[in-house]
Amino acid sequence: MWPEGYGKRVLETVDSSNAEAARIALGLAGPEWILALSQSAARGRRGRPWVMPAGNFAATLVMRPGEAPEVVALRSFVAALALFDAFEAVTGTAAGLALKWPNDVLMNGGKVAGILLESLGGPGGHLAIGIGVNLIAAPGAAQVEPGALAPVSVLGETGKRVTPEAMLEALAAAYAAREQSFVTYGFAPIRAAWLERAARLGEVITARTGREEVTGTFETVDEQGNLVLKTPEARRAIAAADVFF
Template sequence: MVTWPAGYGRRVLQQVDSTMAEAARIAPELTGPEWILALQQTAARGRRGRAWHMPAGNFSATLVLRPEDPPDVMALRSFVAALALFDAFEAAAGTAQGLALKWPNDVLLNGGKAAGILLENLGGPGGHLAIGVGVNLIAAPDADAVEPGAVPPVSLLEESGMRVSPEQFLTLLADAYAQWETRFVTYGFEPVRRAWLDRAARLGEVITARTTRDEVTGTFESVDERGNLVLKTSSTRAAIAAADVFF
């Protein structure tokens, strides 16, 4: 039976503007890692300030940590969180069939986006790290709510028939995250990187990475030791630190 991990706090809020905003408010008072779950959000947001649509019954939570790592190492926890999400989905559905991880921070179910991750540094160097997680448990946003060409959203209920409450999913996710965090802190990024690649969507296939400045299309070769997406094009091998990926 999955139980709540020792050393991690837990807050469940009926309503809040966003769990990321709440994380920033409470971070100074925390003495250890803390999960914040909101059953309703009024001003949720995703990567690059995009609105995050949250139908009732879906999952939105933020983990607040204070790692003693430089910013580039702290950022690798997006892969830790992705692996934890994969395990939580597998535990909820009873199978890993149809699950895959999309660089940099999405979980796919039967080819559609079922979850996303957002990392924010709170308070600058030496401050807290907020890991925001949004999961379509019950319903997916309308297709017109996502960027044209992006992976269409799906939900766990629609794709698997499994109905899981946000509170139940939080326990699965918190337990899985604690285990992956321990591995990351103990052994470094390499085992996390290998595990992530084992679950990666479209590895070895041609994909497109779109940054704020340009677009690169090439074969998805790997993720390097810094978490960069490695694409092999006709003329070079590109290591991309931040981008939106299109299939």
């Protein structure tokens, strides 16, 4: 069932759903989902291109949260949990699903979905939560950076053919429930639920920031959403990085 209070628009083609969110944000009365059935200029984190074969999922939730920027940014965890819930709903199982810090969803160890948060209009402005899911097809290994996890698709991993519209229905309902929990109870229950689903928790991983590479044991995610690694020298809290297994 579509969640109360959330708008929905489905576009046959657009440059990107996040770009469309920026264009329409000021005219919206409340949060709205934008589903793009085709994108000509999709992008992921750090401006990387996002490959979108026909039948895959690209959508953006545009909203105006109103909290401080550091609180607004925690919605990447809200969105990740909602994606986990939605995958469980459309495939019938949570087996093989895991969440990779900061904003990927894994299926059987491969990347099946990614999340991109963008601030529209600065502090107090709108937020765009862009979500891409490999429903039907995954990019080839040549299209991802060296050392990154291999992309996978829902169809390839489960044999289930899920339409973008069905994925949106499941995701919108799941997000609304997780958002309600977040605004009511804060980050603590979201953080706990995320950690229960975290990939490689307790294992040695590598985080690459723009300046350095840190390898250590993935200890936790702290109350600010930072990745906490235990290294031989010290305990490190990392705010932003790409993680490699």
